[in-house]
Amino acid sequence: MMKIFDMKVATLATLIGLLLSGCSGDDGENGKDGDPGIPGKPGIPVATDAKALTVAVDTISVGAQSDITFTVTNEKDLPVVGLQNFGFILSGLEQGVEGDANQWKLLSSEACPASKYSKCGALVDNQDGSYTYRFEKDITSESAFTITDDKTLRLVLRTGGEAVGATEVSYANTHVDFSGQGEAAHYTKNVVNNQNCSSCHDDFAIHGGKYTEVETCAACHTDNKVSDMSKVFPMLAHEAHIGVISAPVGGCDNCHFENEQATDYANWKMVPTAETCVTCHSDVDFKEGVNHWPYADNSQCASCHTPEVIEKLHLATYQGQNERRANLHLTVTDAKMVSAPQADENKGTPGSYVQLTVDILDKDGNSRNEQLDKVNYLYYAEFYINWGGQDMGMGLGENVAAGRGKILRVHTNKGPYPGYSDKPIVLNYENGKTTYEIGPFEMEDEFEGDISDNYGIVTPRIWFCMDASGENIMDCDGQTDWSNGAAGYNWLEFFDNKGLLPERPRREVVTNELCGDCHGTTTSEDGFVQMTLNCRNCHSKAGDSEFHGTTCVSGNVDSEEQILLKNLMPRGERDWTTASNAAEECMACHNANVPPTQVIRDAHTKQGDKDYVEQLTMSHPDQKVWIHSMHANNRANQGGEGWRRNVEYSADLANCAKCHKGDSYDAKYLVGRKPLALDLDYMDTYTDPTNPINGRYAVDAKADAYVSPTAAVCLSCHGKRAAEAGEDRRQVRNEVIAHMKQNGAQFGVPLNEYSGEESCAVCHNLNNLKESHNLK
Structure with missing residues (x-):
């Protein structure tokens, strides 16, 4: 018989409220009284605006009739009333048997207001910052999960996506795991959490930004909800990253590393299952016995593995x-x-x-x-x-x-x-x-x-x-x-x-x-910590072609001397990577004095192209340019539909702090720096009949033009727009070039015409950069 229980208010206030309420953001000032025109109970000041919402769950009862009460406050701890946009998810954690991993089962996913994707139960605004919600679904009807006293349940509560006063509040998720007895969960499954994901990604948000926690994904992408097993969260997460991540594929600990919330981070090696293993080992069919003997279930996996x-x-x-x-x-x-x-x-x-x-x-x-x-x-x-x-x-x-x-x-x-x-x-x-x-x-x-x-x-x-x-x-x-x-x-x-x-x-x-x-x-x-970076993703290796030994060849050459670009993909084994000291030693070669290579100038952009100089600028090997351009897909050998050199950068390009230490991205550091050298007129050296082989090497470059350093760095991220219909690659943003030139930037000018009089840092100082890049 299904048990219906009530969580004690006192227990919840001390336990769940402490666990899940967000930072209050107290600024040391008393909150303003609520406007008389704002709904609310008499004598209770309520929020007239909010930048963020904090949710504290007060009571939960689950069963044939499931109810929750919760309180919403703003960053000044003032109650927020009048909210109408919520999402509610209930899931249960089923113990794995026969070698299976413990799995979440979706009990109900509801949202208010109702839509074609979800139903809305009964939502009541109590006009004091507290709300009650009664689930529309009888969760005891879910055959995939049976509630018992010792099983773990999860409530996910979504807020945001509506205005409080004049401010549109961003979506946020709050989750609480609890036991069937209405107390703290005895155990919960958290293989990865946002802290794991944020090592590469910025704010984690999917489905239109509504879902902001990995715990939400795990609670909803369950095998009793989705019809395709590849969409169950562990498999979905694997398939989304294999062959895309910038770290070696074989390094499971790239994502599965220990932190305060990822209590089950070691599941990748502790609980092997065919379902998760096949997402990487796609040439294996465990059922049919292809490249592995056949199996009936997962019960024997851990015996060998x-x-x-x-x-x-x-x-x-x-x-x-x-x-x-x-x-x-x-x-x-x-x-x-x-x-x-x-x-x-x-x-x-x-x-x-x-x-x-x-x-x-x-x-x-x-x-x-x-x-x-x-x-x-x-x-x-x-x-x-x-x-x-x-x-x-x-x-x-x-x-x-x-x-x-x-x-x-x-x-x-x-x-x-x-x-x-x-x-x-x-x-x-x-x-x-x-x-x-x-x-x-x-x-x-x-x-x-x-x-x-x-x-x-x-x-x-x-x-x-x-x-x-x-x-x-x-x-x-x-x-x-x-x-x-x-x-x-x-x-x-x-x-x-x-x-x-x-x-x-x-x-x-x-x-x-x-x-x-x-x-x-x-x-x-x-x-001593080193970054794992495979330089051979860009640089050629022995036996590739006559390009071997030149800089940044980025591919091989076939019998007709057509450049075959290699993918920017990680190798599977880490001992084939170069452990690089944060790429800083690359400055020995990657500096402003070295023009873009023969390969860039010959294969990707040519003399006479209307954007020739801009393409060369964004393809420059200077350390402070090529790293930005590479991640932004702005080099001349990137940015085309299906091109092999494209990078799937996992964070927000505007987040300078993702890669930079402190305020090292301040534009003042570029003032007075050397201009970037270009070799615009390269054809004579390329076709040198006395040196037909070495004429192809990148070392044939001779500087005949220069580009302002600040403009080059900023252009590396801001220089191109998305391709439109009929265009095969991303296009140079001419309005950005014009803005830079108006403020002293020079592109492709001879040495005797270079003035070095950029004024970018006057307007784009550190505060401006932080504001325009949404950095705190």
């Missing part, structure tokens, strides 16, 4: 990578810029040189006492070096390639491309420390003059070979499977003409944790 096995299969490459990385460290013990070379091989070439001293440390931090260029266990060991302070990169003008800095390739898996790779020249070896001299570096900058007193950066990229067990370092002899090896941790060091700098000299714009919220992170035993 233990938590340890599941974690190993999904995360072993990731966890093993961290373990293997710990076996070897390349550490820079000194770095400095010198005004003249000291190595005999360099003395014939004047200029400034970087002297870089490197030690090889074992897993205990002790020197291995080995000369770096003489060991055989490194598949590659490269150091990316640049100089120039906050605007890294020299060599504007004829030698733009120098803007990429220098790459010291001690061991390399790349070919010796002229002007791009450098032969390692050993200046000294002593007590395990190898000192290399690399250069020359040009100290004269077109815009800053002599930059000898500036500072530089150095960052490594290494891979070393190990045996299959991942325990012993082995020589890369061509027979050892180098894929058993490990990529070393990336780090970034700053140095000047005296040596390494003890503190970073430039502001921190992003952090590993902020980027890693979406892209995933790896963490060393000593707590």
